[in-house]
Amino acid sequence: MTLPETTGAVRPRRRTASPAIGLLRFAVTVVTTFLGLLAVTFFIGRVIPIDPALAIVGDRAPAHVVERVREQLGLNLPLWHQFLLYLKQVLSGDFGVSVLSSNPVMEDIRRVFPATLELATLGTLIGAVFGIPLGVLAAVRRGSLVDQIVRVIGLIGYSVPVFWLALLALLFFYARLNWVAYPGRIDVVYEYTFTPITGLFMVDAIIQGQWDVLWDLFRHIILPASLLGYFSLAYISRMTRSFMLNELAQEYVVAARAKGLSETRIIWFHALRNAAVPLLTVIALSYAGLLEGSVLTETIFAWPGIGLYITNSLQNADINAVLGGTIVIGAVFITINLLSDLLYRTLDPRTRRR
Template sequence: MTSVDITPEARRRKAASPFVRRIKRLGVVLFSILATLFGLLFVTFLIARVMPIDPVLAVVGERASNEIYEAAYKQLGLDKPLVVQFFYYVWDVITGDFGMSTLTARPVLQDIARVFPATLELATLATIIGVVLGIPAGVIAAVNEGRWQDQILRFIGLFGYSMPIFWIGLIGLLIFYGKLGWVGGPGRLDIYYVDIVPSVTGMILIDSLIVRDWTIFWNAVSHIILPASILGYYSLAYISRMTRSFMLEQLGQEYITTARVKGLSETKVIWRHALGNVMIPLITVIVLSYATLLEGSVLTEVIFAWPGLGNYITNALLSADMNAVLGGTVIVGLVFVGLNLLSDILYKFVDPRAR
């Protein structure tokens, strides 16, 4: 038997191959992100051109003279070809220029920075509620498949996933605020507490904790608990359903039977081994659910007069403020892409096989 000598050049190629593979994977990820963002900007650009709203009239008003109209028309770049307009639009977005809001007379990016923390606070608390209650509910339903526990939990999840969220919000306001008075009303705070706590993060719960103003903290809790619970119920329904599905798949695997044969307690088998493997795909579910709440809490914010991004986009759309609508849409898209990337990173971090 003869040995084959490996030349130094071959050794260098072999040693460099893992690095090259990582660079290629990183290139694929960056390309997919850029392609997604480019598609997002292209769609929002088309929306601005298809909408039956004249952007010039939104700026100068309907009583403006023809000379003023023409000057604004050229200043907005609408006299140039669509391809040129699109690349101007992409450049403006890259540089953070979303234009001025005709509704607030402020830069759109400044408005979004002001309202987005309210949406982030609401969606984060709702996701925490959905995860803390949804995962145990899904596990219990899977372990008791076909029994009354499973039927009740599946009904609760189906109800939360099927009922219109605005209807649940209105009923919740009627019962818990209007009739029982257990929670605060619409808005983030009672009117006499507004602007007392200095804004550090834009999230009132955190800002009030920073200055240790417990009166405002508990007032903010009373206002956020109902909308967060309703959004959390929606998240709970989705997470529990996916957890049950993943758990049923894992409970039928051979390693579960082996663990039981070895004499491990049922608690360790279910909550450590089966749930440990379920958490890997469940991370993606949780992150996507969080992204959905960040972009899909429009109706909840409108019903509860929550001054977040969804409410801002809705008011802008009703006022034909297309700069604000498109700016908000782009930000939502960026958040969704970023959270998708985060889920991929967490997936590879938790599961060594994915590395």
């Protein structure tokens, strides 16, 4: 018995993962990453040579008082038991009470986080608005003087310490030229007359129509936001250049040029459009980096965000506040990272087949 001849080889069907399995994997990744974050912050809190009980009662408290506070905090329990209690406490949204402010840590974070969100958002917008065109220009004119200048700008953004550049910016734009307001978020004139609604002061000023307050807020935020935007620009322009070089070497660009399309249309409507999907992920990660990495900037500019809150808490041995702020920042970074990955898979059909 002979088998009938076939005209071609039968290709096996590629199995694609069902949406339920993909959602389950995503959930497992989120839970595992968050548990890892909690474990790291917990053990860092136990390794730091600061006794939380002494931070609460003071160095001169009697030994029996210190011991009683340690028992109340559960510090006399085994380490694994302490971690379970810590896990239960954090999952219920309770980060303890701040020694510095005597308020619940979560309440303090709700108060200071909008300032960081406002600063990081404006910094990311500055970085994207200027970084993407510079990256495109450097890729189009690869090897030219323009390309070298853009690469040097990015190199300085990667190399120069943020505190040094921030101090120079304050000395030049505030002390010498007086173009910007002094460090802080709002002038003392408006501090007790302005009523926050959302915590995002600039949005609140627009909602209430207080344009003089909005101008004052802008003069306070523009310098630290521009500084963060410069570091974001360095990263975004570099990645944009890399993506555009890859797209400009593709065959569809050669075909578009052969059809007589203008170079402007090819660059901005074809190559940049195809590079936009991974570029969105880069911008999202840059945004997350500014949310978690603006500690020095907030400290130098006296910006009342979560970075300055963590710094002051660390200097005053306020471990609950330090760990609470670290967990929130880590959770925000993990969330933005996972959402950017999900967005990348949604917008790029090629990744769904993997």
